[in-house]
Amino acid sequence: MRSKHYLMLWALLIISCGPIKELGGTQNNTPSLGAIGKEHKSILNKKFEQIGSPKIEEGITISVLEIPFTKSEFKTYVQYKKGRGEESNLVFTDSIASKPEYLKLNISDKINLLTQLNNENNSNVRSYLANDGEYTIVTEISLLANENLTDRLKKAEHVFLVEDNNGLLILEILESNQRTIVKWSDLEIFDYGLSGFCWGKNRYGNLVIKTINGDNSGCPKGTEKKPSKLNDIKPYLKL
Template sequence: MNDNKRYIVCMLLSLLFIECTTTKQLQFKKGTTNNIELGVIVKKEGVLKNNIEVKGIPLLTEKLKVTITQKEFTKTSFAKYNSIYNSQKPIVSYSDDSQNKPTYFEVELIDDIGYATAINNDISIREYVKNSKDAGVITKIAMVTMATIDMTGVTASFIEDTANKTYAVSLYKKEELVQTINFSEVVIFEYQTSYFCYGKNERGQVVVMDIVEEGKSCKRPLERKAKKLNTIKRLADY
């Protein structure tokens, strides 16, 4: 191996090492994850695609339905929670032998069509996700909060826009709003990223039609990459 090739190999290995080290430091460290929340547009970055950066959030014209589930910590989920840096993190005690294990809440966005509509109505967000192969959306989070969340009698739960142009979870008993949960007041220790499926609307425009979890394929004729649809002609074009 000549000196030039050896230099290039060393540089690549050094960059990979730096990337891996940075990934471990940046994951969920408060202030560098740009406040990961349910419903935000994100982009995975880095060699290992473990770094995540918040890119934006579409404006909502209506409430989007979510599910909220209270779960007991397991040894694995508790380890993930403990690994998160947050100076305001609620102290949680856990033991495998305990009969009353501590709990957390899992919140999942289930209105895929409503969210896709919100993206298509927000032109800047729509064009960004169409032109970014790594853009996704946070569709499920695991969180702990110091506030009491009382699900008794709750008939529906949604995410809604707030005055600060972020989302918040709202709990309803029939038509009555009984509680609002702001993401700035919770600790998120796990999340799920989903990706967009594209199709052509009645005007021949490439738009977001659906959302699928990471690792799953879009249902045909929808495509995972918007640019593939730009090469498909409508019958009216022939």
């Protein structure tokens, strides 16, 4: 009888410990470039809750880098695949010098992004962001794609973040004066990087985004992450 109790306790221990390893770091809905929202983190996972995206009138330059996986990055990719109910076809061996590679796309022209965020057509976006200093924007994504698309992204003259006819943000590749649209669904986006907003006032005393904080940490002197901390904030006015 006692041996049965031991077996039952051992089975419960295995069941209770197993799922924790599988859930760690899983991201089922990885956001795309330009998405605005909040990140929610816990011990088991992180999730980006998107509320929208800015309006883009002029394409924003995107940099493309091919980077070898680190052990930590590969673990993130494997967890992403598990979250989709899929197995990874890549093999990572820490002791072997040659590592599988992935692409990192980054909004490199943050000045252009900042200018467009402060344009009149994004006044509603700014009004919404000004109500909560915790909102961030996705300025970097890590991804894998098929061999042909990977090669095109690496060799493209330019890659832009643009707005399509439906008002959605998409990627555009420029090659030999030919423009090609890249669907987010054609990319395995397994991780992302966020930037925060630092607020200040323009010469008219109106609230504007002064900088896009690349590491989402502290804001430069004279700016604030939370607009409410600025002294004598006027009601939001058009620029």
